[in-house]
Amino acid sequence: MTVAHLETAQADIATPVPVLLSAAFRRLDAICEALSVRIVEPGRSAVGTVGLTDGQEDVEAFVEAEAARIRERHDHTAPRHVAASRALHDYAWSVSLLMSGVWYLERRVPRIDPGDIRVDLTSGTFEITPGTALACLPDDPAAPLPGTRVVAHQEALRAELRAAVADHMGPVLEVMGPYVRRGSRALWGLVSDDLVSGLWYLGRTRGDEAAGVRAASAVLPAAQAPFPGGADFRSLRTSDGHEHPTRTRLGCCLYYTIRPAEACSTCPRTCDAERLRRLES
Numbered sequence: 405m406t407v408a409h410l411e412t413a414q415a416d417i418a419t420p421v422p423v424l425l426s427a428a429f430r431r432l433d434a435i436c437e438a439l440s441v442r443i444v445e446p447g448r449s450a451v452g453t454v455g456l457t458d459g460q461e462d463v464e465a466f467v468e469a470e471a472a473r474i475r476e477r478h479d480h481t482a483p484r485h486v487a488a489s490r491a492l493h494d495y496a497w498s499v500s501l502l503m504s505g506v507w508y509l510e511r512r513v514p515r516i517d518p519g520d521i522r523v524d525l526t527s528g529t530f531e532i533t534p535g536t537a538l539a540c541l542p543d544d545p546a547a548p549l550p551g552t553r554v555v556a557h558q559e560a561l562r563a564e565l566r567a568a569v570a571d572h573m574g575p576v577l578e579v580m581g582p583y584v585r586r587g588s589r590a591l592w593g594l595v596s597d598d599l600v601s602g603l604w605y606l607g608r609t610r611g612d613e614a615a616g617v618r619a620a621s622a623v624l625p626a627a628q629a630p631f632p633g634g635a636d637f638r639s640l641r642t643s644d645g646h647e648h649p650t651r652t653r654l655g656c657c658l659y660y661t662i663r664p665a666e667a668c669s670t671c672p673r674t675c676d677a678e679r680l681r682r683l684e685s
Contacts, residue, residue: 421551425506425514425534432505436609439501440529444522449531453522456495456576463579467491469525478662486658488583489594493657495523496573496595498530501602503568508606508619512546513539513564518575539564562623569599570630586655589632593654596631600624600651601670617649640676642683650679 426443433441444450454462467484470491474482482490499521507513515537522531536551541561547554555561577591584591600620607616617637626634633654639647653670660667667673669682 419549421536421538421546421549422534424512424546424549425538428506428510428512428514429502429532429534431509432502436501436505436606438605439498439505440527441498441502442529442531444531444533446533449522449533450524452526453524453531455519455522456579457518460579463583465525466523467583469523469528470494473528474662480662482662485583485585486661488580489586489658490662492576492580492584492591493594493598494528495530495576497598497602499572500569500595500599501606502530502532503572504565504599504603504619504623505606507561507565507623508603508616511541511558511561512544513561513568515539515568516572518572539568565623566628566631569595574630588630590655592630593632594657596624596633597653597655597657597670599631600635604649613649640680640683642680648683650676 429441429443433439454465456463456466467488471482471484471487474480474487474490499516503514503516515535516532517535520533520535523529524531537553538546538549538551539553539555539561540546541558542554542556544554546552553564555564573592573595577588577595581588581591586594600623603620603623604613604616607613607619610616617635621635621637624631624634628634635651637649637651640650641647651670652672653668656671656673657668660671660673669679
């Protein structure tokens with residue numbers, strides 16, 4: 405063990421899990437421009453935030469806040485189920501990335517309860533209260549810490565990540581389902597898409613898209629309950645001979661209903677010819 409690694413190990417052993425996770429979440433927030441998160445202490449959430457498992461009033465406010473942002477940004481009045489779908493997509497992408505990103509960067513999997521997350525209605529920023537539960541590998545310096553669950557190998561850690569995302573999103577989908585007006589398979593398809601796309605995005609952000617694709621494919625190599633499908637990446641070749649990864653989402657985030665000419669590049673409605681046109685432009 406090098407001196408630097410020994411110092412890190414000693415620091416981790418002396419540092420409680422919530423402090424380790426706070427540092428990891430701040431690192432993610434700094435790396436990912438599309439992620440907006442702030443760390444809060446227990447019981448210190450800001451005024452104007454809501455939790456999706458705190459009751460129907462909070463869920464209604466969450467959906468209406470998204471509808472207001474769509475009106476402001478796009479000069480478009482979205483039906484309630486579209487606003488709910490867009491809000492749920494943002495939530496699933498952001499919260500999944502908070503867990504998958506720590507796994508990607510540190511090979512640790514935090515457990516985030518729905519009650520640990522609140523959303524700022526005005527800005528859309530996510531507030532997180534770091535918990536005390538963490539999964540890691542046996543040689544991780546954090547392994548001896550209280551609240552840490554040690555698993556035997558990398559695939560077991562990936563299984564912990566899938567379980568952590570599923571356990572968080574299950575109650576959220578239950579309360580959001582009636583607003584989004586989609587069945588269980590479609591809802592879990594949305595979560596699958598956002599788990600995969602968050603890792604893909606993180607790879608691109610760090611200048612190694614291929615690593616993000618490999619990570620997402622390792623986490624979801626195929627359908628694994630409750631996730632109805634795998635990452636399923638494939639390649640498109642542009643005229644310069646370069647191969648570009650792409651995939652087709654299992655579901656639709658309904659952005660095309662707001663901007664019909666700007667459907668997502670991975671939308672089931674976007675054909676390969678259009679994807680190539682965008683890559684070439």
